[in-house]
Amino acid sequence: MSEQLQPVETGSAKPSIYVEGLTIDFALDSAIFNRQHMRAVNDVSFILKAGQALAIVGESGSGKSTCARALCRLFEPSAGKIWLQDVDINEKKNQMKQLDFAKEVQMIFQDPFGSLNPVHTIRHHLARPIKLHHPHVSGDELEQRVIEIIERVGLSPARQTADKYPHELSGGQRQRVAIARALAVGAKFILADEPISMLDVSIRLGILNLMEDMKKDGIGFMYITHDIATARYFAERTAVMYVGHMVEWGNSDSVTQNPQHPYTQLLISAVPEAGIRRSKEKMAKKADIPVWKPDSQGCPFASRCLKATDQCREAMPPVTQLAEDHFVRCYLYES
Amino acid sequence: MNHATKPLLEVRDVCVDYVTDTGNARAVNQVSLEIRPGETLGLAGESGCGKSTLAFAISNLHNAPALISEGEILFEDRDVLKMNDEQLRQFRWNEAAMVFQSAMNSLNPVITIGSQLIDVILAHKKVTKQEAWARGEELLETVGIHKSRMTSYPHQLSGGMRQRVVIAIALVLRPKLIIMDEPTTALDVVVEREIMDELYELKEEYGFAILFISHDLGLMGEIADRIGIMYAGKLVELGDAEDILYRAKHPYTRGLVASFPTIHGPKVRLEGIPGSPLNLLETPEGCYFQARCSECMDICLSRDPELITVQQAPLRQVACHVVEAEEVSA
Numbered sequence: 001m002s003e004q005l006q007p008v009e010t011g012s013a014k015p016s017i018y019v020e021g022l023t024i025d026f027a028l029d030s031a032i033f034n035r036q037h038m039r040a041v042n043d044v045s046f047i048l049k050a051g052q053a054l055a056i057v058g059e060s061g062s063g064k065s066t067c068a069r070a071l072c073r074l075f076e077p078s079a080g081k082i083w084l085q086d087v088d089i090n091e092k093k094n095q096m097k098q099l100d101f102a103k104e105v106q107m108i109f110q111d112p113f114g115s116l117n118p119v120h121t122i123r124h125h126l127a128r129p130i131k132l133h134h135p136h137v138s139g140d141e142l143e144q145r146v147i148e149i150i151e152r153v154g155l156s157p158a159r160q161t162a163d164k165y166p167h168e169l170s171g172g173q174r175q176r177v178a179i180a181r182a183l184a185v186g187a188k189f190i191l192a193d194e195p196i197s198m199l200d201v202s203i204r205l206g207i208l209n210l211m212e213d214m215k216k217d218g219i220g221f222m223y224i225t226h227d228i229a230t231a232r233y234f235a236e237r238t239a240v241m242y243v244g245h246m247v248e249w250g251n252s253d254s255v256t257q258n259p260q261h262p263y264t265q266l267l268i269s270a271v272p273e274a275g276i277r278r279s280k281e282k283m284a285k286k287a288d289i290p291v292w293k294p295d296s297q298g299c300p301f302a303s304r305c306l307k308a309t310d311q312c313r314e315a316m317p318p319v320t321q322l323a324e325d326h327f328v329r330c331y332l333y334e335s
Numbered sequence: 336m337n338h339a340t341k342p343l344l345e346v347r348d349v350c351v352d353y354v355t356d357t358g359n360a361r362a363v364n365q366v367s368l369e370i371r372p373g374e375t376l377g378l379a380g381e382s383g384c385g386k387s388t389l390a391f392a393i394s395n396l397h398n399a400p401a402l403i404s405e406g407e408i409l410f411e412d413r414d415v416l417k418m419n420d421e422q423l424r425q426f427r428w429n430e431a432a433m434v435f436q437s438a439m440n441s442l443n444p445v446i447t448i449g450s451q452l453i454d455v456i457l458a459h460k461k462v463t464k465q466e467a468w469a470r471g472e473e474l475l476e477t478v479g480i481h482k483s484r485m486t487s488y489p490h491q492l493s494g495g496m497r498q499r500v501v502i503a504i505a506l507v508l509r510p511k512l513i514i515m516d517e518p519t520t521a522l523d524v525v526v527e528r529e530i531m532d533e534l535y536e537l538k539e540e541y542g543f544a545i546l547f548i549s550h551d552l553g554l555m556g557e558i559a560d561r562i563g564i565m566y567a568g569k570l571v572e573l574g575d576a577e578d579i580l581y582r583a584k585h586p587y588t589r590g591l592v593a594s595f596p597t598i599h600g601p602k603v604r605l606e607g608i609p610g611s612p613l614n615l616l617e618t619p620e621g622c623y624f625q626a627r628c629s630e631c632m633d634i635c636l637s638r639d640p641e642l643i644t645v646q647q648a649p650l651r652q653v654a655c656h657v658v659e660a661e662e663v664s665a
Contacts, residue, residue: 059523170611200381201550205594205607212604226523233596233605256598270528271598272554284525286479288493 015085015188016220017048017071017105022080024066024244025294039292040066042244043080043316048189053211053221055231055252057267058241061289064224066244068191071222072107073098103133106182110194112174116166122177123162126150129184145184153180154210172203179210190214191222196230208234228267232256237325240264243292243300245316250326260328263301282306299330307332342369343511343544344393344431349406351388351397353615360615362388362401364568367642372511375538375545377559377576379552379591383612385568386548387436390514393546394427410512429459432505434498436517441501442489448475448500449485455507474503477540479533495526499533506541514546519554531558552595556580561649564588567613567623570642574651584645584653586628622656630657 022044028036041063048054056064069075071082073089082089084104109115116125126146130137137145150158153176166174175195182190192211196204211221212234223235231238232252239249240263248261259265266283284304292300299305302312311331320333351363363385370376378386392403395415408415410430418426435441443451452471456462462470472482478499480492489497498518505513518534519527531554538545549555555562555576562579564572564587572585583589590608610627619625622635634656642654645662653659 059525172611200383200612201594202381202591202608203611205596205605206609208596209604209607228524229596229598232598232602253602266525268598270524272527272531272551272557273598286529 015050015104017189018083019047019067019071020045020081020083022067022070022082023078024063024070024075025078037294039294039296040244041070042292044241044244044246045080046239046246046249048220048222050188050220051215051218052237053215053223053235055223055225055235055238056241057225057228057231057238059226059289061243062241063244064241065193067241068107068193068222068224071191072105073101099133103185104187105189105191106185106187107191107193108175108178108182108195111198112171112178113166113198115178116174118166120165121162122150122164122166122169125166125177126162126180126184129181133185149180149183152183153177154206155180170203171199172206175199175207176210179207179214183214188218189220189222191224193224194226195223197225197227204230228256229271240267243290245292245300246329247299247301248326248328248330250323254323254326258326260322260326260333261301261330262305262307262332340371343372343374343411344370344546345407345409346389346393347407347409349389349392349408350404351385351392352402352404354400354402355616358616361618362568362615363392365405366565366568366570367406368563368570368573370512370544370546373542373544374561375547375559377547377549377555377562378565379549379555379562380565381550381591381612383567383615384565386565387516388568389565390433390516390546390548393514394431394433395423396427396433425459428455428505428510429508430510431512431514432508432510433514434501434505434516434518437521442497444489447486447488448492452485452500452504452507455504459508470507474507475500477506477537478503479529493526494522495530498522498526498530502530502534502537506537506543509541510543512544512546514548516548517550518547520549520551527554534558552580552592553597564591567615567618569623569654570652571624571654572652573642574646575649578649578651584651584658585655586630586657587624590627632656632660 022041023039024041025037025039028038044067046054056067058064066075070077077090089101123146126149127142130142130145146162147158150161155161155173155176196207199207208230215221223231225231235252237250238252238255239246242263248255248264255264256268259268269283284306287303290300290303297315298313299316302308317329317331317334319327319329320335321327322333346366346368348365348367349363350361350365352359352361366389380386391397393408397403403416415426449468449471452474453467456467456470472485475482475484480496480499519530547558559576561574562576563570564585566587572579572588579588580592583592593605594607596605608627613623621637622640625631625635640654640656640659642652643659645651645653
């Protein structure tokens with residue numbers, strides 16, 4: 001599957017994160033024998049490129065956050081490989097030190113009220129990662145860097161902001177501090193897990209636009225969201241996940257304007273849009289979202305899909321390429 | 336919609352204050368609006384704009400430190416704020432029911448769905464427990480849940496199912512008005528779609544009016560006949576849903592509409608609204624939106640714009656000096 005995800009770019013020196021066949025199982029109980037597992041992420045492959053954003057779209061429980069956590073090494077993959085540039089990050093013999101890895105890949109969390117320490121100033125939040133990752137920086141230079149970063153994320157006046165505590169800032173401002181913290185480290189990749197879903201509607205766009213500007217500086221994003229409209233707005237490429245499987249991916253415009261997988265079609269038809277009262281046509285069967293087990297078979301969407309056949313219940317469909325940058329895993333399109 | 340019909344609910348110059356040690360925060364500031372029978376009025380605005388506070392005021396549900404300091408709320412000509420406890424008890428749920436934001440928190444976790452459903456019936460109607468139970472089962476089926484679920488506990492249901500149960504409980508007594516405070520915010524988009532479709536069908540069947548509170552203007556545009564936009568406790572614009580979404584006059588409304596990337600249509604860079612929402616304890620002189628407004632004039636810094644009616648039928652109201660100046664010159 002990997003070659004379909006990575007358009008050949010020989011000689012390109014740009015950094016990237018390359019994920020192949022990522023699978024993550026969680027134990028459901030603590031039994032010693034016959035322990036039950038659930039498969040949160042199953043055979044997921046993608047590539048994050050410098051200066052670009054990849055959106056991972058899906059409902060709660062689709063495994064999108066688990067993917068991000070595996071990428072910043074909070075979870076160990078059960079199978080599959082993750083390369084940061086040319087280094088397999090989970091390979092023991094060339095295992096990078098956590099600090100070196102964290103310098104490259106940082107995460108922004110959903111809740112800006114929970115992700116900053118309430119007893120420290122903004123200056124502390126930003127100076128600490130700089131000191132940690134660049135020990136030679138200190139004194140005036142450190143202060144200078146902190147102020148620069150605060151300005152870069154659009155918080156002004158910078159000096160006053162540096163002296164503030166998190167509770168003195170609004171949600172949007174706090175999220176900017178969280179982004180600033182990733183910048184302070186000098187991260188080349190930012191994994192943003194629903195970075196705007198808890199913010200006031202009028203300031204969400206400001207955060208998205210800030211991240212958009214950061215792409216121009218070569219920072220690559222993984223943008224996790226359940227809002228497919230913002231995925232199209234912010235990300236060059238979009239991958240749709242359902243119960244731990246990537247079901248459709250490619251260029252964001254192709255995926256959102258010309259969705260092919262029945263699940264993507266359902267997802268897009270569900271997005272509320274002013275002035276459009278839906279047709280009564282049912283898009284999917286009412287059924288519970290399955291819990292995926294390592295021995296589960298078939299397409300995870302088969303239980304809800306109106307077009308499902310026996311084949312769909314037996315094995316996961318292979319990848320079909322629909323356009324230059326548009327892939328789907330569904331028997332409907334198998335050539 | 337017949338515009339001559341008498342309003343079901345009239346909110347007149349209502350103010351709600353939160354009394355704090357550092358002063359009063361006026362969460363709802365001189366808001367007036369009306370809802371006609373069978374109509375869906377949307378109330379939109381960001382967190383802290385007072386939309387939920389206003390919803391609570393309509394059922395007179397506020398407790399200290401919240402205080403309804405001014406105004407009247409007329410439900411079919413009876414002032415909700417002057418009702419005694421017994422009248423209020425009769426009014427609530429019989430005539431105006433409420434669906435709260437997180438269904439997870441509004442159901443009692445240690446009591447079965449069935450008991451909670453019939454509790455409402457038994458409290459308001461003189462029926463036997465068996466009759467109430469049968470009615471409860473019937474209602475559960477109307478919202479698309481099998482009646483065997485009557486004996487389930489809330490944690491055994493998914494988020495979407497719990498929200499359906501809460502809607503069923505709101506419908507129990509066939510109220511004329513249902514206040515829905517962000518009914519689908521905590522749900523996934525596909526589940527949200529199912530609930531909204533269900534709601535359209537129920538509305539057709541029962542014909543209740545809805546006060547629909549949300550920050551999602553897309554959703555609002557789908558369900559609401561008319562939309563009111565609130566900012567920092569004030570109603571800044573009110574009009575037909577289409578007018579608000581496509582021909583907004585107030586700079587805040589325009590900014591809000593432009594804050595939602597769309598799934599279809601051209602992909603352009605949107606700018607949203609600069610700055611942060613207003614702290615209600617530090618309100619400025621003049622227009623509350625001045626610091627974030629791109630069209631701010633001198634007068635906006637000193638005089639608070641009044642809500643003026645720019646069009647009678649359908650009613651269109653805007654509170655903005657810029658619009659006022661345009662209206663005068665036009």
